Amino acid sequence: MPARLHGGASRPGEAGRVTSSGLRAILAPEHDKGALPTMTDPTSGFDLEEFLPYLLNQAAEATSHGFQAVYRDRYGFTRTQWRVLANLGKFGAMTARDICAISHIEKTKVSRAVAALEQSGMLTRAPSETDRRAEVLSLTARGRDVFGELGGLAVSFDRQLRATLGREGADRLASLLRRLIVASPRTDGPDT
Amino acid sequence: MPARLHGGASRPGEAGRVTSSGLRAILAPEHDKGALPTMTDPTSGFDLEEFLPYLLNQAAEATSHGFQAVYRDRYGFTRTQWRVLANLGKFGAMTARDICAISHIEKTKVSRAVAALEQSGMLTRAPSETDRRAEVLSLTARGRDVFGELGGLAVSFDRQLRATLGREGADRLASLLRRLIVASPRTDGPDT
DNA sequence: TTGACTTCGTTGCATCCGCAACTATAAACA
DNA sequence: TGTTTATAGTTGCGGATGCAACGAAGTCAA
Numbered sequence: 550m551p552a553r554l555h556g557g558a559s560r561p562g563e564a565g566r567v568t569s570s571g572l573r574a575i576l577a578p579e580h581d582k583g584a585l586p587t588m589t590d591p592t593s594g595f596d597l598e599e600f601l602p603y604l605l606n607q608a609a610e611a612t613s614h615g616f617q618a619v620y621r622d623r624y625g626f627t628r629t630q631w632r633v634l635a636n637l638g639k640f641g642a643m644t645a646r647d648i649c650a651i652s653h654i655e656k657t658k659v660s661r662a663v664a665a666l667e668q669s670g671m672l673t674r675a676p677s678e679t680d681r682r683a684e685v686l687s688l689t690a691r692g693r694d695v696f697g698e699l700g701g702l703a704v705s706f707d708r709q710l711r712a713t714l715g716r717e718g719a720d721r722l723a724s725l726l727r728r729l730i731v732a733s734p735r736t737d738g739p740d741t
Numbered sequence: 742m743p744a745r746l747h748g749g750a751s752r753p754g755e756a757g758r759v760t761s762s763g764l765r766a767i768l769a770p771e772h773d774k775g776a777l778p779t780m781t782d783p784t785s786g787f788d789l790e791e792f793l794p795y796l797l798n799q800a801a802e803a804t805s806h807g808f809q810a811v812y813r814d815r816y817g818f819t820r821t822q823w824r825v826l827a828n829l830g831k832f833g834a835m836t837a838r839d840i841c842a843i844s845h846i847e848k849t850k851v852s853r854a855v856a857a858l859e860q861s862g863m864l865t866r867a868p869s870e871t872d873r874r875a876e877v878l879s880l881t882a883r884g885r886d887v888f889g890e891l892g893g894l895a896v897s898f899d900r901q902l903r904a905t906l907g908r909e910g911a912d913r914l915a916s917l918l919r920r921l922i923v924a925s926p927r928t929d930g931p932d933t
Numbered sequence: 934t935t936g937a938c939t940t941c942g943t944t945g946c947a948t949c950c951g952c953a954a955c956t957a958t959a960a961a962c963a
Numbered sequence: 964t965g966t967t968t969a970t971a972g973t974t975g976c977g978g979a980t981g982c983a984a985c986g987a988a989g990t991c992a993a
Contacts, residue, residue, distance in 0.1 A: 595892030700787030
C-alpha cells in the first residue's frame with residue numbers, strides 16, 4: 550500500500566493546484582480522468598498518461614528495478630553487465646559488435662561491461678581469426694554457472710510478473726514490445 | 742536499414758559460435774527460434790528474449806530515444822527534466838513530493854531537475870503555506886509555452902508509434918503497462 | 934601499392950545518476 | 964510540554980553513461 554500522500558497541504562480553493570485528495574485519486578488504479586485537476590493540454594491535446602514512451606519507461610524501470618537487486622547484491626553487476634552476460638549465455642560466443650546489434654546496447658557501454666566481466670572472471674577474449682580488430686567473447690565456466698543461477702532467478706521473477714497480467718496478457722505484451730523494438734529506426738546509435 | 746552485419750567473421754564449423762548468417766537470422770523479425778545457436782539455458786530454462794524486463798527496457802529505450810532528440814536539441818532538457826515539466830503541465834502546480842508519487846521518479850532526480858528548470862526559467866517555487874518544508878512548484882508562462890510546444894510534438898510522435906501497433910494494439914499495450922506500473926511494489930525507492 | 938573511406942573497439946571528458954547522509958520541519962506520543 | 968520518529972528536500976561522492984575523438988585494421992578502387 551502506498552504511503553499516505555502529503556498530509557496537510559490541501560487547499561481546496563486554489564485553482565490548478567493538486568490537492569491531497571486529488572493526488573490520491575490520480576494514483577488510484579481506477580483513476581477517473583477528468584474529474585480532477587488533471588487535464589490534457591488544451592493547445593496541444595497532449596495527455597502525458599497516454600504517452601507510450603512515458604508508460605514504457607515507468608514499466609521498464611519498475612520491473613527492472615526489482616530484478617536488479619538480485620544481480621547487484623549477489624555479484625555487483627550493473628544492468629548492462631547482466632545483459633551482456635545474458636546475451637553471451639543465450640547466444641554463445643560472439644564479438645562485442647554482435648552484442649550491440651542484438652541487444653541495441655551502445656558500443657561503449659558494451660565495451661565497459663565486457664572489461665568489467667573479464668575482470669571478474671566471467672568471460673575471456675580471444676582475437677578473431679578473421680578480423681584482427683575484433684575479439685570473440687566467451688563465457689568462462691564460472692560465467693556459465695553464474696548465468697545459470699541468475700537465469701533461474703530470472704525465470705521465477707518473470708513468472709511473477711506474468712502472473713499479474715495473465716498468460717494471454719503477458720504473451721500479448723511481449724509481442725507488442727517486440728514490434729516496437731523491431732520498428733525502432735536505430736540499430737546502433739546512442740542509447741538513452 | 743540496419744548496417745551490414747559483421748562482414749567476415751563467419752566460422753561455420755565452430756560450436757556455439759554465432760555466425761554472420763546466424764546473427765542475421767536472430768535479428769530478423771520472424772526469427773525462427775531453435776534453428777540456430779540460440780538456446781534457452783538447459784539448467785535454468787531461462788529465455789532472455791522472453792524476459793519481460795529486458796523487452797520493456799529495449800522498447801522503452803528505443804522509443805524514448807526518438808523523442809529525446811526533440812527536447813534535447815530544442816531546450817537542452819534531460820529526460821527527467823522533460824518528465825517533470827510534463828507532469829507540472831498536465832497536473833498543475835504541486836510539490837516535488839507529489840511529482841515523485843505520481844511519476845515514480847526518485848526524489849534526488851526530481852530535486853535536480855527542478856533546480857535546472859528553475860534556472861532556465863521554466864518554473865518557480867513558492868513556499869507552501871501549510872508545510873514550511875515543502876515548496877509548491879508552478880510553471881511560468883514560458884514553461885507553459887514550452888510544454889505546449891513539446892506536447893504538440895509528443896502527440897505526433899506518439900501517433901506514429903501507435904500506428905505501428907494499430908489502435909487496438911496500442912490501447913492494449915497502454916493498459917498492460919499500467920497494470921505493471923500499478924503492481925510495482927515501490928512508490929519511492931531508487932530508480933534504476 | 935597507395936589513398937580514401939569504413940568499421941571494431943577503447944578512452945577522455947562532461948554529465949547524470951544512485952545512495953547515504955544531512956537540515957529543517959512536522960507529527961506522534963508520553 | 965518535551966522527546967521521539969517521520970517527512971520534504973538538498974548535497975557529496977563514487978560510479979555509470981553519452982558523445983566525440985581516436986588508433987588499428989579492413990575494404991574498395993584507381
